[in-house]
Amino acid sequence: MDQKNEVKSRPKFKRSFWRIINKTVQIRYSLVVIWLIIIALMLGGMVTYLTVWNLLLEIPIHDPAALEQLQRQVLRLLTLEFLIGGVVLVVLAGVLELRILHRICGPLFRLEQLMGQLAEGKLPKHPLVFREKDFFYNLAESFNRAVEAIRCGKKFE
Numbered sequence: 007m008d009q010k011n012e013v014k015s016r017p018k019f020k021r022s023f024w025r026i027i028n029k030t031v032q033i034r035y036s037l038v039v040i041w042l043i044i045i046a047l048m049l050g051g052m053v054t055y056l057t058v059w060n061l062l063l064e065i066p067i068h069d070p071a072a073l074e075q076l077q078r079q080v081l082r083l084l085t086l087e088f089l090i091g092g093v094v095l096v097v098l099a100g101v102l103e104l105r106i107l108h109r110i111c112g113p114l115f116r117l118e119q120l121m122g123q124l125a126e127g128k129l130p131k132h133p134l135v136f137r138e139k140d141f142f143y144n145l146a147e148s149f150n151r152a153v154e155a156i157r158c159g160k161k162f163e
Contacts, residue, residue: 027111032104039103043096051088055081113140117149129157 026032058080067073113136120130130153134146 027108027115031111032107035107036100036103039099040096043099044092047088047092047095051084054088055084058084109137109139110141113142113145117142117145120149124153124156129153 059077062073062076062080067076116134116136120134123130133150133153136143136146
């Protein structure tokens with residue numbers, strides 16, 4: 007049987023972008039990414055605020071009340087910009103990170119299912135096929151060779 011017919015006959019995996027495949031891994035790494043972004047935003051905001059504040063101090067303003075009002079306005083503007091930018095950045099990074107984790111966890115999930123079948127003594131009916139952009143793409147080929155060796159009755163040491 008040629009590879010095109012073999013791929014067409016294998017079961018289709020319904021891919022859901024929002025489905026969490028491996029909760030432990032995906033949630034843990036999502037939280038790590040989000041915390042790193044929040045820390046980077048806080049540090050960036052502090053550096054920006056201090057830089058702007060030092061620049062404001064160089065402007066000759068003789069009225070301390072005017073300087074204090076200018077400081078509040080700058081702080082409010084920077085806070086608003088960093089909050090809006092931060093929320094947008096966290097959402098975009100979360101979606102991108104989820105997409106990347108799907109390319110890691112999806113193949114491992116399918117491999118884990120087939121390894122479970124092998125452990126029960128059942129040979130998979132169809133070869134394990136990952137999408138080209140998935141991580142561990144070569145792992146599917148190695149797994150399929152091992153299954154084929156078992157099917158052919160190859161002796162193992």
